[in-house]
Structure formats: structure tokens, C-alpha cells
Amino acid sequence: MVTPRLKLETMSGAKFWDNKFQDEEGKGQSQFGGEPNPTVASIIDRIGQVYGLTGESNLGFDFARKSAMASAGIALDETQLLPAPTGTFRYPPRALDLGSGRGRHLVWLASQGWDATGLDFSAVGLAHTEKALTATGLRANLLQSDFTSWHPEPSSYELVLAAFIHQNRPEQSALWKAVEMAITPGGFFVSVSHHPENQSHGPKDPERLYTPEEVVTAFGAGFAPLISTRLDGADGSVDAVVVLRKNPG
Numbered sequence: 400m401v402t403p404r405l406k407l408e409t410m411s412g413a414k415f416w417d418n419k420f421q422d423e424e425g426k427g428q429s430q431f432g433g434e435p436n437p438t439v440a441s442i443i444d445r446i447g448q449v450y451g452l453t454g455e456s457n458l459g460f461d462f463a464r465k466s467a468m469a470s471a472g473i474a475l476d477e478t479q480l481l482p483a484p485t486g487t488f489r490y491p492p493r494a495l496d497l498g499s500g501r502g503r504h505l506v507w508l509a510s511q512g513w514d515a516t517g518l519d520f521s522a523v524g525l526a527h528t529e530k531a532l533t534a535t536g537l538r539a540n541l542l543q544s545d546f547t548s549w550h551p552e553p554s555s556y557e558l559v560l561a562a563f564i565h566q567n568r569p570e571q572s573a574l575w576k577a578v579e580m581a582i583t584p585g586g587f588f589v590s591v592s593h594h595p596e597n598q599s600h601g602p603k604d605p606e607r608l609y610t611p612e613e614v615v616t617a618f619g620a621g622f623a624p625l626i627s628t629r630l631d632g633a634d635g636s637v638d639a640v641v642v643l644r645k646n647p648g
Contacts, residue, residue, distance in 0.1 A: 435507040438630065438640060439562050439591050442475065443494075443508060446558065446587060449480040450492060452512035475642065479625045488585050489514075492557035495581065497546070497574075498564050502528030509537040513558070516540040518549065546574050551581035558587045565592065565607040575617050584648045588622065590614055590641040594629055599636035614641040621646055 491514045496505045499517030501524050508515040509532065517539060519525055525541045532539055547570060559578050566574065578588060593601040595608040602608065611627040622643040630638040 435503050436562060436591060438638065439504055439560065439589065440507055442589050442591075442626075442642060443504075443511060443513075443558075443560070445475045446480060446589075447511050447513065450490070452491065475625060479644070488557055488583055492586075493555065494558040494560065495551075495556045497559065497561045497578075499528060499541075500524045502531050504560060504562050505539055506531050506535065506537060508560070509539045510535065516542060516556075518542045518544055518546075520545045546570065546577075549574075549577055551577055553580050554583035554586075556581050556586060557583055558589065561588070561590045561592070563592055563601070564590075565602045565604075567606050571607075571609070572617065575614075579618060579621065579645075582645045584645055586645050587625075588618065588641070588643040588645070590639070590643075592639050594637040594639045596629075597635075597637040599632070599634050601636075609639060611639045611641045614639065615643070618643055 491512055494508045494513040494515045496508060496515065496517045499505045499519045500521070502517060505515055505517035505528055517525070517528055519528075520543060522543060525543055528539075528541060546564075546566065559582055561574075561578070564571075564574070582588060593608055595605055595610060597608070611629060615622075615624045615627050622645050624641065625644055626640055626642040628640050630640050632638070
């Protein structure tokens with residue numbers, strides 16, 4: 400069993416999420432922080448398959464059956480994902496989970512063979528993630544930092560995941576600029592978020608919600624859109640699903 404590595408940085412504004420994660424843990428919720436979002440898991444799984452990653456475990460989750468993306472006929476074609484670029488693209492590929500919370504997506508990434516890093520400003524969420532990784536014998540890097548103070552090394556990740564990250568417009572724009580820098584040429588940005596027309600759970604402030612088209616526009620000509628769609632769930636949820644690939648150079 401390999402223990403995760405935890406790196407701490409100065410941060411602020413995490414008290415709300417510390418309390419929320421502590422409350423969830425007190426209610427005896429899954430040690431994995433809940434099942435990964437099926438759409439996120441399906442996309443990660445597809446990209447990993449093309450790059451030869453063989454997951455150690457599916458952790459008992461059946462995402463092919465549950466994914467609204469699959470039922471809607473939305474898929475990544477292999478021709479969109481190949482060829483694997485040379486140069487800065489590393490194997491096993493490095494993946495960053497932005498706002499990793501209690502670790503539901505980070506544990507999934509690690510289980511599928513990615514060199515995974517989780518970034519979050521909640522010490523409680525990261526501590527829970529550390530327990531989940533240890534319990535499954537998986538390895539990941541844990542970085543405690545606020546998004547506003549995150550300054551990544553250029554070309555440091557083959558994939559960056561932003562699952563339900565909702566900030567005000569100036570902070571969101573700055574974060575996307577940092578993501579652009581962090582992704583290596585040929586690498587991927589996966590964004591799954593609440594759509595402005597979402598009627599289910601999640602934030603309702605229009606300043607914190609965005610359409611797939613807005614995400615594609617924000618990243619500009621340096622990224623090719625592989626998926627850019629609205630995904631309607633049976634429960635009234637509406638998600639904005641975007642997969643971008645950074646131009647090889």
C-alpha cells in the first residue's frame with residue numbers, strides 16, 4: 400500500500416467547505432465522498448483507454464449503464480484522441496482534479512492508472528481523500544491551495560478536470576487562463592458543470608454558471624473542442640459538458 404503525498408500551501412476561505420465535508424463525514428456517507436459523476440467517469444475512462452491505461456479497479460461502479468452521456472449518444476471518437484503527441488506528453492499521463500473535495504473523482508482517476516493530483520482548499524476534504532486513497536491502496540498527490548493563488552508550471556498535466564467548479568466571472572476567467580498554461584500540448588481539459596438552465600441542485604447565481612459555448616470561447620483557438628454540449632438529466636438537471644484538446648504546438 401502506497402500512502403498519498405500531501406503538500407500544504409497557504410490558503411484562505413475554506414471554512415465553509417471544511418464544515419460541509421465534516422458534516423458529510425459525520426453522516427456516514429461513502430468513504431469515497433460519493434460516486435464519481437457518471438459523465439466525468441465515462442470521459443476519463445474513454446481517454447484512458449485510448450492511451451493504454453488499465454484501471455486497477457472500477458470500485459464497483461457501473462458508469463456505462465448510468466451515464467446520461469451514453470444514453471444521449473454523446474461519445475469521444477478515437478480519431479479525436481490520437482495520435483498521442485510526443486515531447487512534453489508523459490506516460491503515465493498526469494491528471495489534475497481541480498476542487499477535488501472529498502476525492503470522488505480523484506480516487507477514480509488514480510484507480511484508472513492516471514498520475515493524479517487533487518487540488519482543494521479544504522483540509523477536511525483532503526484528509527478524507529487521503530483516507531480513501533489509503534483504504535484502496537491507491538496513490539495520488541494532494542495539494543492544498545486556493546484557486547486564486549494557484550500558479551501551475553507550464554505543461555505540467557496531460558489532463559485537467561474541472562467538475563462543478565462555479566466561481567464569479569473574474570475568478571473563473573483567471574482560473575481558465577491558469578488551466579491553459581497547465582495543460583501540455585496535445586493534452587485535455589474536461590469540464591462538467593451546471594448549465595444556466597439547470598433546475599436541480601447546485602448554484603442558481605447566473606454569474607457563476609456558463610454554457611458550453613462560453614467555455615469553448617474562453618479557451619480560444621489554441622484548443623480544439625471535442626465535445627461541447629448541453630446534457631439534460633431525468634431529474635431536471637442540466638449540465639454543460641465540454642472536452643477540449645490543446646493544439647499540439
